[in-house]
Amino acid sequence: MSNVRFRVIAAFAVAACVLAACSSGGGSKKASTGTDSPTGLSAETASFDLAAGPPSRYLIGLFTNDQRGVSYGTIQLQFCFLGSAKANGPCQLGAPMTATFLPTPGQQIDASKTTPEIVSPAGPKGVYLAQAGFDRAGFWQAHVIADVGGKQKQADTSFQVLERHAIPAVGDAAIPSDNPTMNTPGVAPASVDSRAGAGGLIPDPELHQSTIAAAVAAHRPTVVVFSSPVYCISRFCGPITDMVGDLAKTYGDRATFIHVEIWKDYQQQTANKAATDWLFRNDNLNEPWVFLIGADGKIAARWDNVVTRGEIEPALQQLPVIGK
Numbered sequence: 001m002s003n004v005r006f007r008v009i010a011a012f013a014v015a016a017c018v019l020a021a022c023s024s025g026g027g028s029k030k031a032s033t034g035t036d037s038p039t040g041l042s043a044e045t046a047s048f049d050l051a052a053g054p055p056s057r058y059l060i061g062l063f064t065n066d067q068r069g070v071s072y073g074t075i076q077l078q079f080c081f082l083g084s085a086k087a088n089g090p091c092q093l094g095a096p097m098t099a100t101f102l103p104t105p106g107q108q109i110d111a112s113k114t115t116p117e118i119v120s121p122a123g124p125k126g127v128y129l130a131q132a133g134f135d136r137a138g139f140w141q142a143h144v145i146a147d148v149g150g151k152q153k154q155a156d157t158s159f160q161v162l163e164r165h166a167i168p169a170v171g172d173a174a175i176p177s178d179n180p181t182m183n184t185p186g187v188a189p190a191s192v193d194s195r196a197g198a199g200g201l202i203p204d205p206e207l208h209q210s211t212i213a214a215a216v217a218a219h220r221p222t223v224v225v226f227s228s229p230v231y232c233i234s235r236f237c238g239p240i241t242d243m244v245g246d247l248a249k250t251y252g253d254r255a256t257f258i259h260v261e262i263w264k265d266y267q268q269q270t271a272n273k274a275a276t277d278w279l280f281r282n283d284n285l286n287e288p289w290v291f292l293i294g295a296d297g298k299i300a301a302r303w304d305n306v307v308t309r310g311e312i313e314p315a316l317q318q319l320p321v322i323g324k
Helices: 194-199 212-217 237-251 273-279 309-317
Strands: 028-030 041-045 053-064 069-071 074-083 097-103 117-119 126-134 138-148 151-161 222-227 256-261 263-265 289-293 299-304
Touching (some): 053 097, 053 138, 053 299, 212 256, 212 289, 222 237, 237 256
Antiparallel strands (some): 041 053, 053 069, 074 138, 222 289
C-alpha cells in the first residue's frame, strides 16, 4: 500500500513521547480535569485496540500541563460507560482498580521510588498498566487518582471500545505475510530495518531471516515485532525492537523471531505490505506491536505500544526447545 499517512496523537511529544502514534479503537478523546497550573494532571489512553470482552491490557499515560511525564509507582483507575454513539456524560464510575507503572525497555529505573512523581523530559518514560474489561462497545471514561509529590491529583480521559478488535487478536489466525527479509531480492536495506540507513548494514540479523508466512508454514512458534525504530514518533519502537532482539538471542531455539519494518520508503510515505496487512485500519496505523504466534498458526498473545521483557518472557519459557 502506498502513501499511507499515519494518524498521530502527539500528547506526550514534548515530555515523554509516550502517546504519539496512539489511538484507541477508532480513536480517542481526552478530557482532562487538570488545572491551568503547570503541574495540573492530564491523562491519555495509550492502548491501540480496545474491544468489549474479558479483561485485557489497558494502558494510560499521565503528564502535566507543562508536558512533563509522570512515572513510577501505582495509580487508581475507575471506568464508566459514556454512550454507544458518542461520549455523553456524566456517568457512574465503577469499582477502583490499580494500574502499575510500565517503563519503556532499556531505561535505568530507580527501584526505590514507589510512588508517582513528575519527571523531566530526560527522565524515565512509560505508561501505567491495568487489566481492564469492558462489557459493551462505545465510549468510555477513565478516571485517574494519583498521589503525585504528596498531593492527590485527578484526571479524566475518554476513549472508544470496539465491538470486535480491529487488529489481529488472540485466537485469530496469523496473516501469512511475506515481509521483507535480508534474503529478499531487490529490497533496500532500510525497507528491512530503518536502522540500516545509508550504511546498508541491517542490524539484528536474527530478526530478519524469515517471513511470517514461512514460520507459520513450518508450524514454528513465532514472535513478531512491528516497528519503525528510526521513524517511530513515540520513540518506543527502537528500545522495544532491541528488547525483542535480546529475547531472540536467548530463546532462538524455541521460536522464530521476526522484525517487520513499517516503512518501505519513508521519504515517499510508502509502507511495507506486511505492516499494512496487519495494522492499517481506518486510515490509521499504530506502532509498535508485538505478537506471539503459536505452532498452530494462531495468535497466542499480543502486546501494543509499551511492553517489557517481563511480560513476554514467561510465554517463551513455556515453549519447548525445538527438536526435543
